Amino acid sequence: ITARSMFSHVSTTYISASTNRHPHGAAITGSGLAALASHRFLAFWDTTDADGRGVLATLPGHDEEITVVKALSDIFVTGDKLGHVKLWRKRGDKWIASHSWRAHKEPVSALSVSQNLILTGSSDATLKSWYHTQDEGGDKIDEGQTIDLKRRYPLDIAVVFALSLEGHEDWIRTLSFSPSLPESSDPTLTLASGGQDGYIRLWLIKPNTPKPVHSKSTDPTDELLDAFERSLNEVGLDEPGRQLSMREHVFSVRGSEGQAVTYSLAFDALLVGHEASVNSVSWKPSNRGAPPQLLSSSTDASLIIWEPIDSGAGAIWGSTQRFGDVGGQRAGGFVGALWINSMEVAGWGWHGGWRRWKRSSGEQEAWYEINAPTGHYGPVRGLAWSPEGEYIVSTSQDQTTRIHGPVGPSHTWHELARPQVHGYDLTDAAFVGPGALRLISSAEEKIARVFDAPKGFVRTVRSLGTVEWGDEQADEAVRPVGASLPPLGLSNKATELESSNEDISFSKEPTRPPFDSELATVTLWPESEKLFGHGYELHTLAVSSSGSLVATACRATSANHAVIRLHASSNWQPIGKPLSGHSLTITRIAFSRDERMILSASRDRSWSEQDKVYAGMIGDYEPVADNASHGRIIWDCAWSTDDKIFATASRYVHPPTQTPQLTHHQGQNCTHMEWL
Incomplete structure (x- = not known):
């Protein structure tokens, strides 16, 4: 019997999957397709689905847990704990891993993509640049520069080293540059940084314009600013993370024609509102005429949307919306968050489940929660x-x-x-x-x-x-x-x-x-x-089709504990004697549909069948058959719908699949055949 003869078409109805505990474990494209790191799989969630179906597909490919996901136009880039990086591209109606390479010897902890440039950072304390090209033969990756971080651990990547910015009093967990419109005439750029000190700092980057020097200036503005900065620093000495510096940094980069272009970078704003580590910051997608908005997630179980109260450089920023739980930290808070579009935000928590909020379409701004994917975060x-x-x-x-x-x-x-x-x-x-x-x-x-x-x-x-x-x-x-x-x-x-x-x-x-x-x-x-009775931790259980009997088995290293205990669901009392037949842990128990037989599989590589004794007391079963034909541990067993055939599943080295064996019952005679 094969699935091919029984079903003409098999499709996936539901996938329940969690998102890994990494701040950069999810990314979204402009079309609303989100890619989520779910253990070793890349899960896809269509956020525009009207029925809210959640995860649509999971793609294998990584051999270890995925740590970071980034989106670039029509492809996704992922990194894992083994140091591998993969490119995912859609071919026809399916997504495939179009290219894979070993980028680092240690886990990939940070990744950034821009046009044909990919930057990776690892816990081996290095940053590497990679150049991505595509031709008829597929995707190609060429290694560029390797930057030694001198034992510093990269948690996110945004710029190549040009200068050092001081301010955060604890690890910087996340970086994000503000988006810019191609038609925009505004040459300024804002960098947001979030740290474990619970604060978000905004840094303003703009072309450097030399200021004219006046030897006899009587304008007291500079003196007042210097005095104000000194007073702020004096007040903030006892409050880590709140020290402010108005120092303007000047640095040069090479332009498109090889000329030196000079920029200035200065601290612009300090955002205070989170009570614990800031894990991610994400700018709202570009929207001409709308004020910039920044979304942050924190271990304090909250998401906050920030925007400037007034306009221009040096504007005062404030929180306009707060999502999540009020009243302290809960279960690790939010690991990361992202904008789904200009009207929705979503974040995933420590246990892998997502929460999602949507803005109402009315004139008055109001947000309400809507459904989002959830799933187990353990096996x-x-x-x-x-x-x-x-x-x-x-x-x-x-x-x-x-x-x-x-x-x-x-x-x-x-x-x-x-x-x-x-x-x-x-x-x-x-x-x-x-x-x-x-x-x-x-x-x-x-x-x-x-x-x-x-x-x-x-x-x-x-x-x-x-x-x-x-x-x-x-x-x-x-x-x-x-x-x-x-x-x-x-x-x-x-x-x-x-x-x-x-x-x-x-x-x-x-x-x-x-x-x-x-x-x-x-x-x-x-x-x-x-229900009591076992001497060690329970490993498996089963319930008869009528629900009248419950069978349990525990971990075992000897035949004394490798037994099945039966309980009656009517009064939850044990019935009959423990059913023996194995020498190691029983991995699965299966009742036949008429409850006349009990099948069990074990780590001792054998299966055993117990048949009901009608002349005895209720719940009395006796062993009638067993077999140890498997060469590996038997992990599962199941009866056919007519109780004439059962299947057992064991993992073999060659081939690396679950290989079922079928047994057909005719009285007490058993024959075996391989299920190919």
Whole structure:
């Protein structure tokens, strides 16, 4: 049986992916296509999609985590932790890695692109320039200059060394030049720098015009400015990062015809508003007639839009809009942010989820939040469908359990809830019983936890059209409103009080999927039971098709612990004796659809089948078959829809793919065949 004979066409419906914890891990083109660094993959998000589908595709290519993404016209440039840089170009309707090279021996920490010039910076304390050309043979890269930074770590790149600017009292995390219109007659340029000291500094660059010298000038302006600068520095001595210097730096660069062109650079403004490290700064795309605006992100969990209150050099800048969480730092804050267009801004947080705000089209400026991509920021360990296929649950080493499902008439998939935010890495999860309103999860602890859906979740999936339940199935009246996690606790507690904040209350009937900030706070499920019995951390679990039985297995280095324990979901009591048959950790458990057989796979490279004993007590199973034909660890196993065939999957060196083996049952006789 092959997928080719069963399906004429397979397409991707939903991709849940997070963004890496790097301030320059995302970039966007003028058309609204954003490229996100998602672990080793480059994820694409069409920000103009009317249905808000989020991530559309993920492209493999890097062998290690992507650290930086930049956009240049119709291509993207990425760098990773191994020091590799890749060019991504669209060919037809697909994006491909058109060129790749080893730029550094250490991780690429900064990257800048301009026309045919690419600059890369690395933790090996070097900057390198690369010249990019394209011909019929494809993209070509030629190495230019290597600049030794003398053990300094580059975090962003904007200019080649010409002078040194003092002011920040801690690491400078980000740099950004203001955009300039090709038709503009204004020759000035503004450089924004953000640092770990929490401050943003603006530096004004303009052509240097020599000032005439008057030997007998009586204008006191210069003397007043000098006195004012001295007084500011005296006041700011005890406040790191606030020292101001009005010194004008003069430097020369080589013009297009080889002539020397002189510019002056001076400190222009100090932006104070963030309470923690500034991780990124981004200028609003050029718009003639509109004042310049700067977007900043910070570890204090806020994004701020800055603009000058008046015009001209030396203008006073102020914050015009603040997004995010108010009242201190939360979960690492925002890692980075960018302008999607002149009407939208977006930022991604420490846990990889995005938050997005859009400006209303009315005369009065007002911003409101809209949906953005979310996803696990750690490896996904468990995935299971609800019994009727309404939605899926996933667990991850990021210590969260998440539910994903279709929303609205377009059936666009979104993250609907995070039933569990735990203190241990999660290993598996499954729904229990009909209705998909109860689930069980396992983590790197000795107990399994059972959760029941709160009233808020039932109303959410009903209101969004994800399910078509009746009141008798949901039994909404007896359910708690939601759940909360006590400080330093691991068990979610039921809450009965309606939220006083209408923006984050999901006890009503919502008209949209929850945002990332709401998923982390108001979509928890209350914990109802705990299952004990194992001596080591749980590794996997399974639920029978009727939901009456729950099977669990833990890590094991001996046959004594490499067992399956069964619990009845009616009273959560253990039933039968532990099912043995393996000598190392059981990696997967699968019930047949008639619940007559239990299949298990193990790290000991074998599979085992247990059959129900009808003459014994409920939950009694006995081993009837096993096999150790695999040469590597068996990671997964599954039954066919008619329970006559099951497949096992193991990773082989040659070829480097998951190679399933099929077993067909005829009484007690088993035959094996390779699935090619």
